[in-house]
Structure formats: structure tokens, C-alpha cells
Amino acid sequence: MTKNIFGLDLTSLQDEVKQLGMPAFRAGQILEWLYQKNIYDFSLMTNLSLKLREELPKIFSIDCGKIIIQKNSIDKQTSKFLVEFADKTAVETVLMRQSYGNSICISSQAGCKLGCGFCASTLHGFQRDLTSGEMLAQAMKSQAIVAKEGQHINNIVIMGSGEPLLNYNNVIQFIHLVHEKYCMNIGYRNITISTSGIVPMIKKLAEENLPLTLSISLHAPDDVLRSHLMPINNQYPLQSVIQAADFYAEKTKRRITYEYILIDHINDNLLQAKQLVNLLSHKLANVNLIPLNSVVERGFRRPSSKRIKTFTDFLQNHHINVTLRKEMGTDIDAACGQLRNKHLDKTNK
Numbered sequence: 637m638t639k640n641i642f643g644l645d646l647t648s649l650q651d652e653v654k655q656l657g658m659p660a661f662r663a664g665q666i667l668e669w670l671y672q673k674n675i676y677d678f679s680l681m682t683n684l685s686l687k688l689r690e691e692l693p694k695i696f697s698i699d700c701g702k703i704i705i706q707k708n709s710i711d712k713q714t715s716k717f718l719v720e721f722a723d724k725t726a727v728e729t730v731l732m733r734q735s736y737g738n739s740i741c742i743s744s745q746a747g748c749k750l751g752c753g754f755c756a757s758t759l760h761g762f763q764r765d766l767t768s769g770e771m772l773a774q775a776m777k778s779q780a781i782v783a784k785e786g787q788h789i790n791n792i793v794i795m796g797s798g799e800p801l802l803n804y805n806n807v808i809q810f811i812h813l814v815h816e817k818y819c820m821n822i823g824y825r826n827i828t829i830s831t832s833g834i835v836p837m838i839k840k841l842a843e844e845n846l847p848l849t850l851s852i853s854l855h856a857p858d859d860v861l862r863s864h865l866m867p868i869n870n871q872y873p874l875q876s877v878i879q880a881a882d883f884y885a886e887k888t889k890r891r892i893t894y895e896y897i898l899i900d901h902i903n904d905n906l907l908q909a910k911q912l913v914n915l916l917s918h919k920l921a922n923v924n925l926i927p928l929n930s931v932v933e934r935g936f937r938r939p940s941s942k943r944i945k946t947f948t949d950f951l952q953n954h955h956i957n958v959t960l961r962k963e964m965g966t967d968i969d970a971a972c973g974q975l976r977n978k979h980l981d982k983t984n985k
Contacts, residue, residue: 638697642670643769645813656695662688664818671819674780676700700773715781719774725763728796729774731781737790738782742774744807745798750832753865754855754897754928754936757797766798768809775814792822795830795851801837808844824848830895832868833877842887850884851893851924852877856903857911865903878915885920891957892921898944899928900937909950922957 649663669675678692706717715731727743749762814820830851856862863869928938951958
């Protein structure tokens with residue numbers, strides 16, 4: 637059985653090739669083809685000898701999955717695709733073309749076990765963690781798309797399906813790999829991890845001394861409502877999450893982003909806006925308001941424009957740094973889990 641080398645870093649591949657009696661520099665040549673040229677066929681790696689190109693497929697494989705579904709928004713700013721791996725596990729990736737560069741939102745797990753009441757990712761339950769190579773595959777396929785447009789990926793957000801901090805080691809390995817110059821050369825400051833609030837792992841991440849952006853899925857300013865929307869709050873209550881986020885901000889000197897999905901008449905009242913102000917005033921933080929992208933199975937609704945404006949204005953008037961997320965890809969099921977769910981519904985029939 638061959639060993640899949642897609643997702644290995646330079647040191648790991650050097651160890652592999654040296655065990656086969658090859659010089660270590662061959663690893664660098666191979667990774668250049670994989671990570672910089674998007675070439676996944678040994679026979680096309682022309683700076684390797686013909687004999688080596690014939691021998692390598694007997695020892696190594698290059699499994700980076702395949703895109704089985706791709707949707708492009710009408711305005712051509714957003715692309716969403718489903719990447720399927722050898723075991724038929726399929727995960728979603730979203731590519732967003734923005735004025736400040738190209739961003740991708742990748743998944744860290746296939747499905748999710750947290751059961752948030754508004755999210756499509758949990759509808760089919762949790763399948764498995766993704767490897768660092770499977771996360772890299774999502775990023776590299778995005779890179780291949782924009783490369784045809786003469787561009788490159790500028791920002792990576794680990795905010796797709798799954799809870800990144802419950803797949804900690806693979807996520808950290810992926811982050812180090814995409815940062816490497818021989819890979820995607822993405823600056824740590826251009827990488828965001830979004831978490832539902834896994835307190836011990838937030839503190840562990842702070843100790844990594846990496847200037848990553850940390851995004852906390854808040855979605856409610858009190859424990860009762862947050863536990864209703866996000867069962868993980870029963871394990872890690874709101875104040876413990878805020879304290880961990882404060883620790884992260886202090887250690888890294890990085891501003892925390894608090895994601896807040898606005899759900900009609902659930903968490904978008906002025907009472908919640910006041911509670912949010914009390915919770916976050918005078919902190920190194922900003923709030924990213926996200927009007928709900930409705931999931932039919934969940935029954936929640938998006939607030940009216942008036943309610944969104946009232947909530948946003950209240951935060952701004954009380955000196956909370958706030959942004960209202962620009963909607964992208966609503967015509968192509970761009971919310972987490974929607975495209976994968978439709979695929980699973982079809983394949984399970």
C-alpha cells in the first residue's frame with residue numbers, strides 16, 4: 637500500500653525520501669510541484685529523473701481529493717465547492733473574492749457534533765476529523781481556481797463545518813504548513829480560527845505564540861439563551877469563554893472577533909443589544925453581526941432590515957466596534973453545511 641504524501645511538510649517528506657536512499661533535496665522538488673504548481677502526477681515532475689518518476693508511484697500516492705460539486709454566485713464573487721476524499725467523505729469550502737483580496741472558508745471536520753440550533757452543519761451529525769492534508773486540499777483547490785485569474789489566496793478562515801479546536805493538532809499542523817514559503821506563504825495574521833468556545837483549547841492556542849485572529853461564536857449575551865442556541869455553553873458557560881478570550885487577547889495582543897448571528901425575535905432585541913454592550917465594553921474586541929442565512933430545517937428567520945439596523949446602531953452608539961457582514965453566496969447555499977447536506981440527502985436516498 638502506498639503512502640499518501642499530500643499534506644506532509646518538508647521535514648516529514650525529507651525523512652521519507654532519505655529512508656528510501658534518496659537525497660533530501662528531492663523532497664523540496666516534489667513539494668514545489670505539489671504546493672506551488674498544483675501538479676499531482678509524478679510523471680509530470682520533469683526535474684526528477686525518468687527512473688524516479690516511474691518508481692515514486694509505487695511507493696507514494698497523492699490524494700488531495702476531487703471537487704464533485706461547484707457552484708458560482710451570479711455576481712461571480714463567491715464560489716462554493718464540495719471536495720470528496722478517497723473514503724467518500726465530502727466537505728465544503730467557500731471562496732470569496734473581495735476588494736481586499738481572496739479569502740477562503742475551509743472546514744476542519746466532516747459534519748459537526750456541537751448541535752447548534754441554527755446551523756446546517758449538524759443536521760447529518762459528525763462523521764470524522766479532517767487531516768491537515770485534507771484541510772490543505774481545500775485551500776490548494778481554491779488556489780488553483782484563482783491562479784487561473786492571475787491571483788492568489790490572501791486570507792484563510794477556519795470557519796466551515798466543524799469545531800476547529802476539537803481537531804486541534806491537525807488544525808495547528810495545517811496552519812504551520814500553509815504559512816511555509818514552499819507551500820502557500822500565508823501570514824499567520826491572515827489566518828482566522830473560529831470556535832464555539834472550547835475554553836481549554838483557547839488557552840492552549842494562546843500559548844502557541846502565533847498571531848492568529850481568534851473568532852468566538854457568541855450568538856447570545858446570556859447563558860440561558862446561549863445554551864438554548866448552543867448546547868456547548870452548558871459545558872463552557874459564557875463568562876468562562878469571555879475570560880479565555882481575554883487571556884488570548886492579552887497573550888497575543890490580537891483583537892478578538894465575536895461572531896453574532898442575528899435571528900429574528902430570538903437574539904436581536906434591544907435587551908440583548910444592551911447585554912452585549914455590558915459584556916464587551918472596554919475589551920480588545922469587535923462584534924461581527926451576521927444576519928441569519930436561513931436553514932429551512934431549523935425554522936429560524938432572518939430579521940428585517942429595520943431590526944438589523946436598530947441592533948447595529950445601538951452597539952455603535954455605545955462604542956462597540958461592530959461590522960455587519962456583507963452577504964456573499966446566498967444564491968449558492970453558502971451557509972455552512974447546506975451544500976453538503978443536499979449532497980448527502982441525494983446519496984442516501
